[in-house]
Amino acid sequence: MSAPPRPSAVPSPSPVRLPLSDVLLLGLIGIRTRRIRAALSALGISIGIATMIVVTGIPASSQRALEAELTALGTNRLKAVADSSLTEPGETVAIPKEAAAMVSRIGPVNAVTDVANTHATARRSERIDSQDAAGLLVLAARRNLPEVLNAKVRSGSYLTAVTERFPAAVLGSVAAARLGHPDLVAGEPPPQVLLGNRWFSVVGILRSIPLAPDIDRSVLVGWDAARDNLGFDGRPTLLFVQADESAVEDVHAVLPETIAPDNPGLVKVSRPSNALAAKRSTQANFSGLFVGLAGVALLVGGIGVANTMVISVLDRRREIGLRRALGASRGQIRSQFLAESVALSCLGGIAGVLIGVLATVAYAAYRTWPLVFPLPAVGSGLGGAILVGILAGVYPAVRASRLPPTEALSAT
Structure with a gap:
């Protein structure tokens, strides 16, 4: 009696590659389900970006007014x-x-x-x-x-x-x-x-x-x-x-x-005129001040986002374990939390740009200074928000992807 035929080896299924739209939708889940925490985190980075816009726009308007006064003195x-x-x-x-x-x-x-x-x-x-x-x-x-x-x-x-x-x-x-x-x-x-x-x-x-x-x-x-x-x-x-x-x-x-x-x-x-030397010194001092304050503002916003994302990973371990048990790959988990971090930072960045621009316009009008609209600062603010979101989300995303499904499902 011949032995029954051995079943052919079934190839392991390759992980499904999620389109970008699905990655974004997954990233927004945490924002939609935890709105207060997301709003507070976005507020933190929006304050940072608004600070960058304000400390760039208001001194630039003040500098333009000062330059006009110094020019009138004969520079x-x-x-x-x-x-x-x-x-x-x-x-x-x-x-x-x-x-x-x-x-x-x-x-x-x-x-x-x-x-x-x-x-x-x-x-x-x-x-x-x-x-x-x-x-x-x-x-x-x-x-x-x-x-x-x-x-x-x-x-x-x-x-x-x-x-x-x-x-x-x-x-x-x-x-x-x-x-x-x-x-x-x-x-x-x-x-x-x-x-x-x-x-x-x-x-x-x-x-x-x-x-x-x-x-x-x-x-x-x-x-x-x-x-x-x-x-x-x-x-x-x-x-x-x-x-x-x-x-x-x-x-x-x-x-x-x-x-x-x-x-x-x-x-x-x-x-x-000695005012010329004072004017050039003022320009150099203002430029150094802008860079320093903008860096501090972005650092504060990035720390806020990173903190929120780490807490989000800890709170959502059961969700991560369930998705891993249902076949989600580590890369998909990383993409989800990285997308959430970037989306959170972008929302805060857009809100910060609006707040900063409005504050700059209002203060310049109040002081009757010439309005200097900080276009480079606006672009840097949005770009900085995206960069901060990526940097702040790397560690939480990697940590979430490395959680073993059994450990994540057993978390209380």
């Missing part, structure tokens, strides 16, 4: 003056007439204006001795001086194409107070000031200019009017230069040779 401006210490006593010190045109050809220079001392006296009336001229200067100025110096007119108007050719004057803030004309009254005839031996009508009064205190103590007249009425020879004594902030030092180095090629030592150029 991109230079002053070139004829050095009287290098000339003989009684010799008139001046800069070549074509100096402004030559300086304007320098690449980084955006604007240049020249000013000239007419050496005339400024008096309120002819009864005042010409030797007592209140310490004021009478300067011939160009029409673009307010743009170069960021000067504002407090009352009246500045020199125009018409008034610069006639006996019309604009007073600096200090000159206006000393001459007894603090403001102009609309509808009334303009007040008169005596410049040299000629009366000039006051058409405007400037606000104080922090960049150029000499202009505050000056009476400004048009170039043609100074030549026709005050005996002005047409040679400037002072140049104000506005250049690209990044190239201020380079412009400073070439100004003497450009203004007076035959005698560069005659020209004395002011150094870039």
